[in-house]
Amino acid sequence: MSFDGSVILAALPAILSGLTVTLGIWVAATVLGIALGFVVAALRHFGPRPLGLSLRLVVEVLRGTPFLIQIFLLYFGGPFVGISLDPVPAGLLGLSVYAAAYFSEIFRAGFAAVPRGHVEAAQCVGLSQAQIVRRILIPEMTMLVLPQCVNMAVILVKETAVLSIIAVPEATAVISALGSQQYAFVESLFLLAIIYWGLVEACGRAGSALETRLSKFRFA
């Protein structure tokens, strides 16, 4: 096996564009997933019971099936029910919904872990439901769920690779296509592995640093 580095240098612009798509989809899906996941967790916590139960069912289905099947359903099955999406929006939507299911579980556990006494104390001093959520639940929960959220973000970087299967032009698709054009599969896949490895390690380190910085806000 020969290792040809010049292949990689010549294709740098293509690699960078693939990386941009990966990073863009990752960040967007993480942000959307957190927002949607929070809404789902809040509805399950505060909403009417039938709504909570049906959301629970949706979350269980999303967490119990492979992401690849979900994305196939959306991308190939979607047009049959009037949802025709291009690969990038389909990938972004699919990954965000998938992420939301996991984030909602993290937040649900977070809500449950905030000591009841704090909420009761807030009710006693006359805070409204909205104020309790904004001033007590969210700040206290944030510290509790931060490690799992970082962990989920790391899982999501890795899941973006799956989107290459529905032809989203992200890093895995671009770099492995490059490999087959240049007949340098092993070189390009090694490069790809190193890129993801670096991203995951960086995300993990950033997460730990953030936890340390925010640890002064920890209440318990």
Next chain:
Amino acid sequence: MTAQLFELMLKAAGYTVVISAASIAIGLVIGILVCAAKLSPRPWLRWPASLFVSFFRGVPLLVQLLLIYNLLPAIGLTVPSIVAALIGLSLCTAAYQAENLRGGFQSVPRGLLEAADMAGLSPWQQFSRIRAPIALRLTVPALVNEAILILKASSLISVVGVIELTRTAQNLAASTYEPLLFYSVAGGLYLAINWLVAAGGSLTERALRRGRLA
């Protein structure tokens, strides 16, 4: 969907279960070795083990699978795609299981080990009678969780050409032009398998708790 096609899907689901179970088992063996290396006092064992865990947990499984699938022929090993898939799944789960086991070993209460020491148990007896059984019991929930993750992740081996549940659904969706139906059925089958595994896991946990000594 005809009964015949459904039977095809069921068989493919069985294949998915067999491949996942094999990967979990192989991964457990490798994971035990890696965990032992990581807990070893010798740095030349610890370092490679840490690198192994970090790499296989830091790279998407899809990239690992493509890498192994293309690397093996490049170094002169021509193997069927199922072998490449099994190697990929096993190595990936081994890295996660090694970390789970390490967590289990580190959560064994120190007091129990001190008591064993006081009672005059040899280091090997302490390991085989106290540390290992307790650590393994503490790892059971994580192992069940890992089994579910691998069952879902095994859908990715369809990409390297293994005809398991996802690939079968793909083939049938393409030939019948009914993607909604076949992907939904595949999703339902994954869900059913995972629920069974989770139920089996909680039964095992309950049985272990009943048999607990302390």
